[in-house]
Amino acid sequence: MALVVRPARAEDLPRAQQLVTRSINDLTVRHGFGPIATPRPADFQAFCLRDDPRGLWLADDAGDVAGFAMSWVCDRLWFPAELFVAPGRQGQGIGDQLLRRTLAQASQAGASEKCLITFAFNLVSQGLYVRHGLLPRVPIHLCRVERESLALQTRGAAFRATPIEQTGADLDALRKLDAAALGIAREKHHRYLLGDASIKGVFLNDGGGRVGYAYIAATGHIGPMAVMHGDAMPGAFRTALDIAAAGQGKQVSVFVPGTSAALAVAVELGMRFALPMVLMSAGEHGDWTRYLPRNPGFM
Numbered sequence: 001m002a003l004v005v006r007p008a009r010a011e012d013l014p015r016a017q018q019l020v021t022r023s024i025n026d027l028t029v030r031h032g033f034g035p036i037a038t039p040r041p042a043d044f045q046a047f048c049l050r051d052d053p054r055g056l057w058l059a060d061d062a063g064d065v066a067g068f069a070m071s072w073v074c075d076r077l078w079f080p081a082e083l084f085v086a087p088g089r090q091g092q093g094i095g096d097q098l099l100r101r102t103l104a105q106a107s108q109a110g111a112s113e114k115c116l117i118t119f120a121f122n123l124v125s126q127g128l129y130v131r132h133g134l135l136p137r138v139p140i141h142l143c144r145v146e147r148e149s150l151a152l153q154t155r156g157a158a159f160r161a162t163p164i165e166q167t168g169a170d171l172d173a174l175r176k177l178d179a180a181a182l183g184i185a186r187e188k189h190h191r192y193l194l195g196d197a198s199i200k201g202v203f204l205n206d207g208g209g210r211v212g213y214a215y216i217a218a219t220g221h222i223g224p225m226a227v228m229h230g231d232a233m234p235g236a237f238r239t240a241l242d243i244a245a246a247g248q249g250k251q252v253s254v255f256v257p258g259t260s261a262a263l264a265v266a267v268e269l270g271m272r273f274a275l276p277m278v279l280m281s282a283g284e285h286g287d288w289t290r291y292l293p294r295n296p297g298f299m
């Protein structure tokens, strides 16, 4: 039977995530970064499938997963979270077919903005996205440090952190912060994060009120984080680092755009660049001085 590209089903997701892990590690080993991915539960993928199945596609070769793609739409933004083809099957047009299927979700959902994050060293993915009108715009570094060495460096939070609750008032405050930083609302994604007991969500308050929000995972990973004004980024970032440094994770990690004042703070505090990524978009999208993405899939 020939390869078919078909809508992904819930039962496909664990096998699709195995393929994603294999494809990432094949790529990063080839580029000298070593294997960086380990299989994870397909929780966010299952959430996206329930939310809008038009974004999830599988390249199925007689029961073998040859490729997988997933995109989500939030407000007017379309975002391809995963596009992976099996090593050995790449360069045969499968990625292009999968990408076209997810792009149909953007037009069906009326999403006018398109944006994604890919590996800065992957010429193939960048070339493919450029062919579909998404251009490389902002470098993003995954920054990492041992938590214990960071804990020695942070000197008290700049801002006061208060927990985010799933109340109308708090979701409204998040909506305003996202509107300032990204120009879109992401309520369903906040609800997803706030429903995860292993992630702490906080508002960051200066004397005058809420200037931002940050999520800090028990693993020590920070993001997403947003601030109302670019000036608040260094203080907000130091506060999020302080919370992560007081946690139990072995390391503290965060994706930082090259346009963000947080990058200098990260280096000053001894964080190392671990993986170069790049933000690509179909037009100007978001203010990347005010936002730190959670990861290239959730954004």
Ligand SMILES: CC(C)(COP(=O)(O)OP(=O)(O)OC[C@H]1O[C@@H](n2cnc3c(N)ncnc32)[C@H](O)[C@@H]1OP(=O)(O)O)[C@@H](O)C(=O)NCCC(=O)NCCS
Pocket: 023, 024, 027, 082, 083, 084, 085, 086, 089, 090, 091, 092, 093, 094, 095, 096, 097, 117, 118, 119, 122, 123, 124, 125, 126, 127, 128, 131
């Ligand atoms: C990126 C990936 C999904 C693409 O899928 P694929 O099936 O290999 O790609 P396709 O064969 O459909 O398309 C390849 C296209 O990339 C582009 N391309 C490849 N090399 C290129 C280069 N050096 N410069 C510019 N464009 C290039 C071309 O448009 C090419 O199409 P063409 O051969 O018809 O000209 C796949 O290679 C992959 O899984 N890579 C590893 C994981 C990864 O980086 N995923 C992206 C995460 S966002």
